[in-house]
Amino acid sequence: MKYPEKNVAITGIGQSRISRDAGFSPLSLTLDAVLEAIADAGLERSDIDGMSCWPGDYQDASGMAPVGIPALQDALRLKLGWYSNCRETAGQFGAIFNAIAAISANLCRHVLIFRTMYQATARKTSFANASFQPGGRAFWPYDWFAPYHAYAAASQQALYFSRYVHESGIKPEQVAQIALISRQNASLNPAAIYRTPITLDDYFDAPIISSPLKLFDCDVPIDGSTAIILSRVDCARDTRNPLTRIEAIGSSMQYRNSWTQLDDPATQALPGVAEMMWGRTDLSPADVDVAELYDGFSFHTINSLEALGFCPKFEAGAFIDGGSRIALDGELPINTNGGALSAGRMHAYGQVHEACVQLWGRGERRQVAGDPRVAALSTAGGPLAGCFLLVRDD
Amino acid sequence: MDETDKTHAARSLPFLTLDNRDFWTGGANNRLLIYRCNSCAYYVHPPTTFCPRCESRDVGAQPVSGFGTIFSFTMNYKKWFPGLDVPYIIAFVVLEEQDDIRLVSNIVDCNPDDVRIGQRVKVRFEQASDIWVPLFAPVGDLS
Ligand SMILES: [Zn+2]
Numbered sequence: 001m002k003y004p005e006k007n008v009a010i011t012g013i014g015q016s017r018i019s020r021d022a023g024f025s026p027l028s029l030t031l032d033a034v035l036e037a038i039a040d041a042g043l044e045r046s047d048i049d050g051m052s053c054w055p056g057d058y059q060d061a062s063g064m065a066p067v068g069i070p071a072l073q074d075a076l077r078l079k080l081g082w083y084s085n086c087r088e089t090a091g092q093f094g095a096i097f098n099a100i101a102a103i104s105a106n107l108c109r110h111v112l113i114f115r116t117m118y119q120a121t122a123r124k125t126s127f128a129n130a131s132f133q134p135g136g137r138a139f140w141p142y143d144w145f146a147p148y149h150a151y152a153a154a155s156q157q158a159l160y161f162s163r164y165v166h167e168s169g170i171k172p173e174q175v176a177q178i179a180l181i182s183r184q185n186a187s188l189n190p191a192a193i194y195r196t197p198i199t200l201d202d203y204f205d206a207p208i209i210s211s212p213l214k215l216f217d218c219d220v221p222i223d224g225s226t227a228i229i230l231s232r233v234d235c236a237r238d239t240r241n242p243l244t245r246i247e248a249i250g251s252s253m254q255y256r257n258s259w260t261q262l263d264d265p266a267t268q269a270l271p272g273v274a275e276m277m278w279g280r281t282d283l284s285p286a287d288v289d290v291a292e293l294y295d296g297f298s299f300h301t302i303n304s305l306e307a308l309g310f311c312p313k314f315e316a317g318a319f320i321d322g323g324s325r326i327a328l329d330g331e332l333p334i335n336t337n338g339g340a341l342s343a344g345r346m347h348a349y350g351q352v353h354e355a356c357v358q359l360w361g362r363g364e365r366r367q368v369a370g371d372p373r374v375a376a377l378s379t380a381g382g383p384l385a386g387c388f389l390l391v392r393d394d
Numbered sequence: 395m396d397e398t399d400k401t402h403a404a405r406s407l408p409f410l411t412l413d414n415r416d417f418w419t420g421g422a423n424n425r426l427l428i429y430r431c432n433s434c435a436y437y438v439h440p441p442t443t444f445c446p447r448c449e450s451r452d453v454g455a456q457p458v459s460g461f462g463t464i465f466s467f468t469m470n471y472k473k474w475f476p477g478l479d480v481p482y483i484i485a486f487v488v489l490e491e492q493d494d495i496r497l498v499s500n501i502v503d504c505n506p507d508d509v510r511i512g513q514r515v516k517v518r519f520e521q522a523s524d525i526w527v528p529l530f531a532p533v534g535d536l537s
Contacts, residue, residue: 149403210484261495265465
């Protein structure tokens with residue numbers, strides 16, 4: 001097969017309770033998600049013969065990545081043909097892209113992928129979101145930011161977003177629609193962290209973090225874990241859920257891989273991966289029924305809407321104006337569980353989980369009407385970018 | 395301490411390496427040092443000993459004018475930890491010599507409300523430990 005991802009399916013999903021104060025260890029949360037995903041696929045622990053994750057155990061107190069493959073493999077006593085974490089890759093979805101390669105190379109058939117965050121609890125004991133310690137010395141890639149009191153991802157994103165606003169002319173009340181729609185969707189998702197709808201006034205009354213980023217443009221750190229099972233299609237046919245294949249991936253790096261020198265901060269690294277993805281499928285943006293677009297910051301989602309071709313470059317403002325197009329009953333429902341902005345920072349895997357929920361008709365009050373079959377997913381952030389299409393085949 | 399750079403918290407710093415030492419210490423002699431190819435004159439940043447344009451390995455630090463343009467900026471309001479005075483400005487500055495050299499910096503010695511994308515700025519240095527941190531201030535007409 002020319003494009004091996006078409007031979008790989010997502011067969012099961014699982015998620016722990018998502019909270020601001022778990023009271024359970026990161027490994028315990030991970031086990032909740034993983035065991036649910038294996039059972040959801042209709043598989044046994046012994047069927048899992050591959051493991052993949054992004055970014056691997058950070059071995060620090062930040063809560064960014066408190067669980068890696070070794071601890072989880074040992075807890076589950078899995079016997080594997082292939083396993084790998086990855087950090088220097090196409091963002092969070094790099095773990096999925098690697099697993100596709102491993103499955104295609106016949107190294108494994110059912111790959112367990114997980115993403116665990118413990119930042120809500122970690123924040124109570126260490127400096128919020130620190131890329132480096134105030135007054136300390138910083139490693140790559142923060143060395144060029146460190147002396148300038150640019151302490152968090154928000155500092156970098158604000159620099160890119162500011163350039164986007166300058167070039168596109170997007171209005172703040174248009175940007176706000178991403179946060180408003182996310183919260184509206186979250187109000188229908190009992191598992192979301194924040195479920196009370198917000199208004200434009202709430203958006204503008206909230207503090208500015210770093211202009212033009214306001215509070216509601218930034219996602220919510222959580223404790224929680226998400227897991228998915230990736231399976232070779234012929235093995236997936238025996239599993240429990242409707243066959244849902246990966247139709248096309250965008251994993252390329254066409255730019256300077258740098259948080260300061262990336263070619264175009266206004267669009268970040270998304271155009272290259274989107275071009276790759278659409279080059280590997282006969283589908284087009286008009287075929288997408290639901291879009292789960294990374295929203296570590298609302299700006300990421302705006303970038304994705306343009307780069308993935310749902311609207312022309314620098315015209316997302318008009319596209320999302322008023323919010324109706326991207327609402328649950330709109331032509332392109334986005335971030336239907338509330339996204340990272342309202343459901344919580346599951347770091348792109350919340351989006352993967354939710355895409356399956358929608359394609360499998362499990363959305364309950366937030367289910368997109370019309371039996372959605374095609375989902376588009378993206379991750380973004382500086383030089384990190386990845387995207388893929390999920391298609392339910394039945 | 396000037397008006398805009400009033401973040402009393404100590405600056406975090408990079409580790410000095412053989413590659414970045416010239417950049418971070420050139421300010422001791424009031425010079426902004428950027429790596430440049432001695433074969434084709436292309437500036438290479440971050441500093442390294444390979445020219446991506448002509449593949450020469452003869453690349454080394456040279457002083458630049460210190461003038462640049464604000465490519466993008468953000469006014470940081472979030473008090474990330476106690477003792478950090480806000481707001482302050484973080485910017486991407488593109489150097490006058492070559493438009494793909496983009497430095498992160500703070501914009502200082504001006505009213506932060508007057509900072510604009512496209513504004514011309516000039517370097518100045520602030521010593522912190524063994525490093526001379528390049529900062530930028532607007533030059534000429536602010537209107
Ligand atoms: Zn050269």
